[in-house]
Amino acid sequence: MTYATDEEKQEAHRLSAKKSYLKNRKKYIKYAKKYAEEHKEDRKKYYENNKQKLKDNSNKRYTCECGSEGRMGDSTRHKRSKKHKIFEAHKLIYSI
Numbered sequence: 867m868t869y870a871t872d873e874e875k876q877e878a879h880r881l882s883a884k885k886s887y888l889k890n891r892k893k894y895i896k897y898a899k900k901y902a903e904e905h906k907e908d909r910k911k912y913y914e915n916n917k918q919k920l921k922d923n924s925n926k927r928y929t930c931e932c933g934s935e936g937r938m939g940d941s942t943r944h945k946r947s948k949k950h951k952i953f954e955a956h957k958l959i960y961s962i
């Protein structure tokens with residue numbers, strides 16, 4: 867298949883990946899659970915060895931594209947916040 871633009875190609879790829887994920891969702895979740903269970907000790911060890919590094923990284927300050935400042939560790943929660951969602955909506959509306 868040929869696409870007019872790179873964006874079109876990316877979008878098509880994204881949609882097909884999503885479709886495949888939804889189709890095989892149960893399998894992926896089962897695999898992820900199995901992997902997590904099998905590597906429990908490794909993950910624990912990694913955390914113990916890198917505790918300070920992980921904490922430092924989590925406490926690092928960052929500035930979001932919406933103008934908010936916060937800790938790295940809170941960035942995922944911030945992305946779900948009302949303030950950030952409103953910014954995203956504005957970005958979408960005014961970029962068209």
Ligand SMILES: [Zn+2]
Nearest residue numbers: 930932934950
């Ligand atoms: Zn933000």
